[in-house]
Amino acid sequence: MAKTFKILFILALLGALAAAGIVFAVYQQVKDSIPTKEEMQAIELQIPLRIYTRDEQLIGEFGEQRRTPVSYEDIPKDLENAVLAAEDSNFYHHPGVDIMGLLRAAYQLVTSGEIQSGGSTITMQVARNYFLSFEQTFMRKFTEIFISLKMEQELSKHEILELYMNKIYLGKRAYGFDAAAQVYYGKHLSELSLAQYAMIAGLPKAPSRYNPVANPSRALIRRNWILQRMLTLGMIDKTSYQNAVEAPVTAKNYGIQADVEANYVAEMVRHELYQTYGDKLYTEGLVVYTTIDSKRQKDANQAVYNGVLAYDERHGYRGTLDTRTDLINAALEDQQAAFSEFDNIPNWTLALVLSTEDEQATVRLQDGSAVDLPFAAMNWAAPYLNENAHGAKPKVVSDVMVPGDIIQLRPDDETTWRLAQTPAVQSALISLDSRDGAIESLVGGFNFFANKFNRVTQSKRQPGSNFKPFIYSSALANGYTAASVINDAPVVFHDSNLASAWRPTNDGGKFYGPTRLRQALYRSQNVVSVRLLDEMGVRPTLDFIKRFGFDPNELPHNLSLSLGSANLSPLQIASGYTVFSNGGFRVQPYLIDHIEDRSGETVFQAEPMTVCKDCTLLEGIDIDSPTKGLFDRKQGIVELPVAPRVLDAEVNYIMYDIMRDVIRYGTGRRARVLERDDIAGKTGTTNDGRDAWFSGFNGDVVTTVWTGFDDMSPLGRGEWGGSASLPTWINYMRPTLADTAPSYVEKPSSLVTVRIDPTTGERAYPGQKNAIFELFRKDHIPARRIATRPAPQERSSDTTTESAPSSNIAIENLF
Template sequence: MQRFLRVLGFLLATGFTLFVVAVVVVVAAYLYVAPDHPDVEVLREVEMKVPMRVYSRDGRLMAEFGEERRRPLAYEEFPERLREAFIAAEDDRFYQHPGVDYQGLIRATINLIRTRERTQGGSTITMQVARNFFLTRDRTYIRKISEIFLALKIERELSKEEILSLYLNKIFLGHRAFGVAAAAEVYYGKTVDELSLAEMAMIAGLPQAPSRANPLSNPERAVQRRGYVLGRMLERGIISQEEYAEAVMAPVTASHHGAVVEASAPFVSEMVRQHMLDAYGEDAYTEGFRVYTTIDPERQDAATAALRRGLMAYDRRHGWRGAVGQVAMPENPDDDRAWASTLASYYRIGGLEPVVVAAVDEAHFEAVNRMGERLTVDFDTMEWARPFINRARVGDPPEKPADVVMMGDVVFLQNQGDRWGLAQVPEVEGTVVALDPQDGAIIALAGGFDFRHSQFNRAVQALRQPGSAFKPFIYSAALENGFTAATLINDAPVVFEDAALEDVWRPTNYTGRFFGPTRLREALVHSRNLVSVRVLRDVGVWPTVRHLEPFGFEDHSLPRDLSLALGSGDLTPLQLTQGYAVFANGGYRVDPWFIERIEDRHGEAVFTAQPATVCPECEQPELANGYLTDITAPNDENDAVTTAWHPDLFDDELSPSQPLRPAERVINPQNAYLMDSMLRDVIRHGTGRHAMRTLGRRDLAGKTGTANEYRDAWFSGYNPDLVATAWIGFDRSQSLGPREGGAGAALPIWTDFMGQALSGMPERTLEQPAGMVSVRISRESGLVVGADHPNGMFELFREGELPEREERSDQEDSAADDLF
């Protein structure tokens, strides 16, 4: 008995000692790690890393930027079964333990003793929250101790619902998906409330090894984990046996889903990304900004499609350059998978599909795409493929498929609806950019054939010579300096010795012909070079430059010599479009802008643009004395990226809560109307008449442009609702080839775009301003004539600028005396 008591006393003493030691160790461990513990309260206001999203004007997603894909949700937004699936898989005693599951820790300790490896962590959901938000993922004992104490602290200060919500929003689930909502999008293209039971279980099985055992990287392992989760849910009574049986046998339907782009405008999205990076630094990618642009998705699609069609049409006119690559034939030519594997380094460009030629016969060839599908290409889709020789010459037309392709060739195909046709990626590039002339909003911008193929944004980065597309601005300066639309200028050979040009200069007309005395209107309609040069000489280079600068052209882009008359300055397509907007809106300068509103992650606006907007009413004396005169314009930093909301300009009542920045008038309304009238004649009778024949609209105005040696082809034009420019050329400047000028290469692209962009919109022209009269003049002399004149026509003039009356013979009808 005494021996028993001694043993019992020893055991009690030992136990007490061990208990004291354990308490001391725990306290010491706590004191060691506690100073580094953060304030758990910050979890209540934690800001998840959320990517930046870019939207069109009507709220369609255009792009997403950020390393982590995340969609934070509130607790109640997670379906109950989804919450239960994670609890069953990761922490089935979540609602019972105080943050640390001692049973789990004991199991992990026994496993460590048995295997001498840390293969089980025993972490609860709360411990994972502690690690994910505050600690590293290093597998050390100190980190584990910190995790335990921090988990206990979190449980004391946060509710179970708050902890689970943080976990489901933070956990990494593979393929850049952080949080359950992001995983639902990445793997299934769904929101969390659209997931099936099998899909919920698949996602709930990912935390153990999200990179190695997800349904895309390792479907077999992912299915095993799904089965484990479903089994645990069945054991806990969350699902029935029938639901379990159905879900465990469900096929794997996961596939990678990128951000669901609803409106494709990659060049504009990149402009937004660069601006946001400049404004916010790296925080732009993580702070959840939502950027709303000025882009109209339908018109953007029209711009992209018109540009691609136009570039491919040009490319076909200049022949077939051959296959883009050659691959070795597999051992079995009928093995389509083997053929497909040879295309690993090729990708779609501008909607064109890369394929490898697997067989060729007399009527067609067969090709295999990257998916291993065999496609048939008929010979009539490749009859255009005359061999390219140079920009001026092509070879003889092919007579059979073998004249164009051979087995092993890598070529591109175009989907032509019910069949595939041979295509090639154009070497030539181009752009279409469109603005709202009332406030300068960029409505559509296609900066090249394909953004993935080339990120160079030609709409805003390509400095090129606009050629004759610049002439309207020269003529506008002439109208301000004593010329009229009826002024006669001699279209005849001329030689200039201009010191600024450092040589003798002999400009010529596009056709090489000369037409003698020509009215200013007719000269613009038919793009007479010699007339433009003489006009600039008579007005003067410096007075002309002073007239042009308010249009928005940068000073360095305007040469101080007579070549300015032929568009020798370097402009971007966007700058030229901005200039034409002045004619389209009746004489006001508007600056291009593309960001309408920036919101933070909570939906609060952090930036709202106030673009300078055309407001004829603002010029009235009663408004000039009102609050509008006190509006302070944004500073230069904001002006650099003017962007978004603006009020209804014609409300009956203007209030300071809806401030308006009136656009600056840079030419008078009579000048703008005369230029609009002449540019509409270019469409009706001149170099732009293809647009009139194609679209049949009478409210269109514009001008072609061709740079020296056919290096650049342009068309800029508008109606009062939309102004647009189409440009085509090579990035490394070279000739487009004979007859590839503005009318032949660029105008069809512009016409294609405007036909779609203005579809369903009524015709609208500028209202004739006061102070103008229409009189009958002679086509030959430009002088006023009577109604019976055999070659008379009506012309517009500003009051006080009427030409003289043409002298008449005595036999002329006296009824013509009283012209007015």
């Protein structure tokens, strides 16, 4: 007996030595793969780029792995218990390796010949996810075990669990549980219920198999099993268990939901930062805070949307997407399948016309429901003929659609759904804070997902008369006044820079004779602008216009410059208008306010050139050059670059006052609906109506709107800057200016108001009844005149402002 025991002891000892030798040999093989303590503590997650508005609303996210890291303290207890119940109920009691689990896995391998389960603890899963591949080999498994044992020595249980919660893949590109909460429920972790915690806790085992969106029935079984385990382990009581298992599956594919739609902005930021960071941009966890105001961005989105659709409906209905009479009585599945052949606008729906009556149509929507569409939802749909004409207005439903038609519908407050069509026309809007150039809202087109071309920054189009204020400011700066008279009469120019003799005209071919500059600008008279530039000279004017930020090399070196024939972007135009808005200072548009790294440290802070109205200049500073000044921000006194003055304050105010007349009496009269006396602006329409513009401002904000076709087709008869773009500007500025006090451009005290003859622009005779008031710089006041005879029969006027032009005068221009 003793001999037998001795033999068994020796065999056991040899076995133990052999096992130890094997373990040592394996350790020697894998030791180079075991991370050091420093490497474990330096673990960094791949975190996507996130872009926010200045008021911390999410705009966009870029990165293959959707992840929102959370600390252990932020992990809800119910979620922690659900994960432990599902993956590793002994987590807080084992040293990183569960021996029984490994023995169970080994038994399965021996009996089946295949690795069926790894017997992995949460620690082992963290080791595999952070340091190893997912190949199923013995060597990888041994490496995983050694890393897990070391990890338990170097990190606390809470640190290991935190790594697991943030790293594990949970389907739909979601890495980590907070990302899964957003993807499947559109919420953060703290907002989920017990049933939802159990649902996402079931995902690590097999994210595709137990996905609550793709396989809700299988996911439900897994969820309820986890809840049962939690009850058995004493993690929840029976009441909580019962309520949770009875809860319905509410998961959907939310993706990562932006708080505000600003896709063109997000892409601008991504593109700019990629030049610096490359592919690391999508994994480094940078957080970008832009200058965008979330409310104004939403208002801009809605204004452009409404403006484009209003234009589209004005020009008629281009017809249905298709007619499929075979689908009228087809199965619901076949009807819905037919919709997949067509693209649509986000939040719109496709519909199949099932039947029609005179006053309504019954249609099948994409979601399978049938609704009645009233005639009021389609009474706009006169047949489209071309951009200049449409057919007769419909009188009954059958004039618009017949059974079998597949149509587009958009949401409508009055009729629930409204007949629609994907617009071909485009529009863009850019709004700047004129005090420092911060971009507060930007819309680059009607639908980013259909066309990512950003018309605010990438499209170069002719601004037409929208450019004239820069020409006129050059004239005022060089001795002309608002009362200077230019003869609006036929003229022929033989310019060596032009291909042939040029005869500029006004809209309709009319000429109005001697015209004061103020009138010429608010009426947008072309001939006056051309004659004015001819008198000043193209080269000196180009040199002057450079101060607004325009590159003279990008501008035409001939008289067509006066009519806005340059190719410029809306951003360039809006940037130029900030000078008029802020009192004569040049600021640079900027979009990124600051950038934080994954730890919340600021790695970039914008220092925009700022108009020095509320700052204290440092001693010895020249205001005419961009330099430093002390600026009082809410967070304290900071040092910022001071914007240089590029336009004399007196000239600037006179230009502002003239452009206020554009809205009072001229081409921007529609904006009077805002009932704001502080706003000014200018329309612009190019030759043949290919581009329609409106740029307007007060003392704080500048907004430019452009409308046109990408292929440069004409917008059609009656479509001008004042009809195609100004309504969009109004619809944006109405909420922007609501509840704000008037913000006027500051008027220099050195300006003088003088009574003038409205016909000649000269100083009025004493007692002249039709005299009007005009602003002048002291050195440019017209000479005093002495009446030698009674004034002729003249219209009496007590007004101190310009009289509105007669109704028969064409006030929009071709260029």
